[in-house]
Amino acid sequence: MRQALFPLLLPLLFLTSCTPTGTVQEEVPARDTTWVGELSITAGDTLFMDCPTGRKYKVTGPAMDTLYRRYRYFRTKPGQWMKTWLTGHLGTTQIHGHTDSALVAVTYMHLDGALRCDPLPRPALSGSFVARFQDPMGERVVRMDLFPDGEVTSITTLANGAQRAEEDGIWGMDSEEQVVVEWPHREHTMLFRVVDGDLVSQLPHATGAQVMERDGPADRMRGAFGRTARWLSATAAQAGHPMPAEEIRPGTRMSTLFPTPEGRAAVRAQAPDSLLLSDERLRREWDAVEEVRSVVVMMRLRERRER
DSSP, rough: OHHHHHHHHHHHHHHHSSSSGGGEEEOOOOEEEEEEEEEEEEEEEEEETTTOOOOOOEEESSSSHHHHHHHHOOOSSTTTOOOEEEEEEEEEEEEETEEEEEEEEEEEEETTTTOOOOEEEEEEEGGEEEEEEEEETEEEEEEEEETTSSEEEEEEEEESSOOEEEEEEEEETTTTOEEEEEGGGGTEEEEEEEEEEEEEEEOBTBBBBOOEEEESOOTSSSHHHHHHHHHHHHHHHHHTOOOOOOOTTTOEEEEEEEOSSHHHHHHHHHHHHHTOOOOOHHHGGGGGOHHHHHHHHHHHHHHHHHH
């Protein structure tokens, strides 16, 4: 029935976007460029989200008729977001007496209902989020630190602190305002809604939706990364090139921390004790390290052996 009604909505959709209530006002002709984003069409609105920036715009212009036809062809649910390529430029539109930005779509290029933009981190939503579970071994605490740059670290601990698992991933917001958390090493994706500042899972468990409560700002100094950063910071200072541990990032290059042969020799000499590396692993793994994130992996392996 919904599919049958959709063609009847097309005239209304067209009028909603292109009638005098949404007239485009342009003072200076703009140069058309290629836009890549996601398109959503409903009975009341037509929106385009730009992939590189995540900004959303009203849509109008001469390519609207083609966009409507292609959207209708691929559409499987109302308001579905679909990846779209088009040429156009920004203008302004008057809607009910209010001026708003609009994307003037000039030429339709392509639309794919199976593709989406990559989620983008939203720094204002970064922070530390905690969930607590009861299992046969006692309380289990899962903490996710969402950093403003789009990186995320998860640390799971038991009540006695004897066992801990750490994992790195990436996070961002998608066009549907979902927080998307991806764990590349196990090819797993988690979806959350932001509700009163907390993260509520989009995949409810048998006992209800999982809630991760906000617990202050994200802190990189937790867990193995903090231990690694403090060691490297102290060693770099001894070698004459100090860098505060709080300024070190997973992507910081070891050549930046230790720019001289003497500095590199000093940290290499400490690696067997600091990371419990055998001579073979020192030659095979340490000498191939380029970024701090690789050293953090080694530190986590050491912590597992110590448990």
